[in-house]
Amino acid sequence: MAVFLLRRFLQTLAVLLLVSLVVFLGLYAIGNPAEILLPDDATAAERDAAIRALGLDKPIWVQYGVFLGNALTGDLGTSFVYNTPSITLILQRFPATLELALSALLIAIFIGAPLGLYAGLKPGTRLDRAIVTGSILGFSLPNFWQGLMLILIFSIGLGWLPSSGRGETGMIFGIETSFATWDGIRHLVLPATNLALFKLALVIRLTRAQVRETMPLDFVKFARAKGVSETRILGVHVSKTIAAPIITVLGMELGSVIAFAVITESIFAWPGMGKLIIDSIHKLDRPVVAAYLLVITFMFILINLVVDLLYTVLDPRVRLGGRT
Amino acid sequence: MTALLDVENLKTHFFTRAGVVKAVDGVSFSLSEGEVLGLVGESGSGKTVANFSILGLVDEPGRIVEGSIRFRGEELVGMPVGRMRKLRGHDIAMVFQDPMMTLTPVLRIETQMVEAVLAHEKVSAKAARDRAVDVLARVGIPAPEDRIRAYPHQFSGGMRQRVAIAIALLHKPALILADEPTTALDVTIQGQIIAEMQKLVSETGAAMIWVSHDLAVVETIADKIAVMYAGRIVEFGTAAEVIGAPAHPYTQGLLDSIPSRTTPGQRLNQIPGMAPSVLHLPPGCAFAPRCRYADEACNAPPPVRDTGAGRWARCVRPLVLEAAQ
Numbered sequence: 001m002a003v004f005l006l007r008r009f010l011q012t013l014a015v016l017l018l019v020s021l022v023v024f025l026g027l028y029a030i031g032n033p034a035e036i037l038l039p040d041d042a043t044a045a046e047r048d049a050a051i052r053a054l055g056l057d058k059p060i061w062v063q064y065g066v067f068l069g070n071a072l073t074g075d076l077g078t079s080f081v082y083n084t085p086s087i088t089l090i091l092q093r094f095p096a097t098l099e100l101a102l103s104a105l106l107i108a109i110f111i112g113a114p115l116g117l118y119a120g121l122k123p124g125t126r127l128d129r130a131i132v133t134g135s136i137l138g139f140s141l142p143n144f145w146q147g148l149m150l151i152l153i154f155s156i157g158l159g160w161l162p163s164s165g166r167g168e169t170g171m172i173f174g175i176e177t178s179f180a181t182w183d184g185i186r187h188l189v190l191p192a193t194n195l196a197l198f199k200l201a202l203v204i205r206l207t208r209a210q211v212r213e214t215m216p217l218d219f220v221k222f223a224r225a226k227g228v229s230e231t232r233i234l235g236v237h238v239s240k241t242i243a244a245p246i247i248t249v250l251g252m253e254l255g256s257v258i259a260f261a262v263i264t265e266s267i268f269a270w271p272g273m274g275k276l277i278i279d280s281i282h283k284l285d286r287p288v289v290a291a292y293l294l295v296i297t298f299m300f301i302l303i304n305l306v307v308d309l310l311y312t313v314l315d316p317r318v319r320l321g322g323r324t
Numbered sequence: 325m326t327a328l329l330d331v332e333n334l335k336t337h338f339f340t341r342a343g344v345v346k347a348v349d350g351v352s353f354s355l356s357e358g359e360v361l362g363l364v365g366e367s368g369s370g371k372t373v374a375n376f377s378i379l380g381l382v383d384e385p386g387r388i389v390e391g392s393i394r395f396r397g398e399e400l401v402g403m404p405v406g407r408m409r410k411l412r413g414h415d416i417a418m419v420f421q422d423p424m425m426t427l428t429p430v431l432r433i434e435t436q437m438v439e440a441v442l443a444h445e446k447v448s449a450k451a452a453r454d455r456a457v458d459v460l461a462r463v464g465i466p467a468p469e470d471r472i473r474a475y476p477h478q479f480s481g482g483m484r485q486r487v488a489i490a491i492a493l494l495h496k497p498a499l500i501l502a503d504e505p506t507t508a509l510d511v512t513i514q515g516q517i518i519a520e521m522q523k524l525v526s527e528t529g530a531a532m533i534w535v536s537h538d539l540a541v542v543e544t545i546a547d548k549i550a551v552m553y554a555g556r557i558v559e560f561g562t563a564a565e566v567i568g569a570p571a572h573p574y575t576q577g578l579l580d581s582i583p584s585r586t587t588p589g590q591r592l593n594q595i596p597g598m599a600p601s602v603l604h605l606p607p608g609c610a611f612a613p614r615c616r617y618a619d620e621a622c623n624a625p626p627p628v629r630d631t632g633a634g635r636w637a638r639c640v641r642p643l644v645l646e647a648a649q
Contacts, residue, residue, distance in 0.1 A: 216383060217425065218420055218422060218425035218426050219425060219426055219427060219428040219429070221381055221383075221420070222418070222420055222426040222427070222488070223428065223436075224381060224412065225379055225381060225412055225413060225417070225418040225420075226412065226413040226417075226439070226440040226443060226491060227409050227410065227411070227412040227413035227414055227440070227443040227444055228413075228439055228440065228443050229409065229443065232439065232443075236431070236435075236439075237428045237431065240428075240430045240431065241428065241429070241430050244430075314430065315429075315430055316429075316430060316432075316475040316477070317429060317430075317475070317477045
């Protein structure tokens with residue numbers, strides 16, 4: 001276990017270093033932020049001063065060296081636009097995105113898993129076909145279009161739910177969250193649903209495939225031969241068997257839901273990280289973009305670690321660190 | 325004495341796209357209390373399906389289309405699921421072929437044994453666990469108190485099969501259906517398991533149906549033997565009679581292909597050809613195309629010929645009768 005964690009830690013450092021290099025080079029290639037930040041009527045002297053102040057006059061490897069040195073001390077640079085540390089900006093927006101992503105994932109699991117289970121147990125029935133067809137729509141209709149339709153139907157048409165913003169937030173355990181107020185929850189429903197639809201389709205298909213694969217196995221038959229009830233076979237034997245692969249995929253998806261909530265956040269004006277990053281890219285706010293990408297990378301690594309650890313709990317045959 | 329199990333004209337067919345597969349096509353036999361029946365045949369002869377049919381465990385697209393299975397006089401075909409569940413594991417237990425596949429990999433042995441106890445009896449979890457440990461000890465699992473906490477993958481194949489047998493014995497069933505329980509094991513372990521099963525069956529007085537493709541194995545354990553071919557029983561009799569003087573040419577073929585029965589250095593006898601596809605059976609005797617005695621008479625459905633006290637063969641000219649003439 002200790003060996004496993006140490007090895008993982010070193011891998012994490014290597015990945016972060018590599019990502020930082022790619023990000024830095026990429027941002028450098030996009031363009032010079034001074035062009036966008038300075039007003040059109042700025043004098044040459046003001047220009048030079050600004051460029052020097054931002055450290056843009058130095059050669060790229062020196063800039064990268066400074067960035068890396070600062071990063072090691074926990075300083076991922078100061079936003080060109082807001083003039084606050086970029087990491088602070090990101091962490092301020094993080095709870096909003098996290099709450100959106102987690103809600104979406106919970107919707108996907110608690111609606112998707114039962115539907116997938118049913119479809120897997122009764123393949124070929126009318127309801128199974130309906131579920132599978134629905135999941136194909138969830139996969140293939142563009143996410144932004146689904147979002148617009150949700151607004152059109154539930155906000156404009158029926159007027160049930162608000163279509164934009166985060167609404168009123170409250171504090172639970174010292175964290176600012178929409179779950180604290182009814183207004184907040186009402187605001188959360190549409191964006192969370194929008195973000196969940198794709199994952200929902202994924203969970204349905206995955207669960208259905210896993211159930212269909214597991215049901216004909218001998219141990220299910222053997223459990224039946226023991227006289228164990230069908231409920232227990234499904235609830236214990238089958239569920240625990242299919243949990244590991246589903247958790248793995250969902251772990252990956254949690255990362256992507258957080259990282260790519262950009263579209264949903266843009267449509268529903270949700271004040272999360274996705275909106276921040278889009279704005280920062282438009283303004284070539286290099287430190288924020290770089291910090292965001294590093295944070296997201298780190299988050300993916302962290303989620304993978306958690307999934308690996310969960311795996312050992314769910315599947316006793318998996319042992320970490322050992323070579324098989 | 326009334327029979328413990330009475331199978332009559334059982335037909336289990338599989339409705340596939342390619343056509344109807346008559347896996348079991350008119351099988352009849354009966355079994356008394358404490359009796360061991362060996363059900364023998366090649367792969368695809370329907371022996372396993374016949375066994376699964378008894379407990380209603382035939383998977384789609386298969387189903388019992390005809391016939392009756394009576395257990396202690398109670399009809400099992402078409403029995404409501406709830407009542408069947410009460411019989412499964414309690415009165416009729418089953419041991420499967422591949423011990424690597426029969427235990428749920430993600431659950432502890434303890435969980436799987438305790439649930440088997442609790443499925444039929446309202447006892448405390450503690451009592452259920454104690455019973456499980458007892459039975460594990462009886463089937464020869466060393467240190468059962470510790471080992472019961474283990475997961476299936478921490479056991480060897482032979483040990484897993486012992487666990488499966490222990491589960492089957494939890495409720496002292498009147499009938500054990502053993503589906504090739506030693507086929508997937510090493511030869512040395514095979515011997516141990518057979519001896520163990522024999523001992524346990526005689527101790528508890530359970531009847532058993534032992535399905536196997538291996539006549540040599542069945543010979544050591546069975547009282548009676550039914551030889552199956554293409555979904556039908558082709559020969560039935562006591563173990564000594566069937567092994568000692570086979571009546572059906574197919575049985576003789578099976579016996580001849582057991583290596584230990586051949587003189588060393590001599591070529592092993594084999595039955596020519598392959599077991600027929602049950603989708604395209606010949607109109608007459610299904611074994612005729614492979615039979616060295618076959619002639620035109622075999623193109624008609626073969627009669628069931630009584631070949632002496634309680635034994636019979638489905639053949640135009642059973643070997644034992646030929647020899648007597």
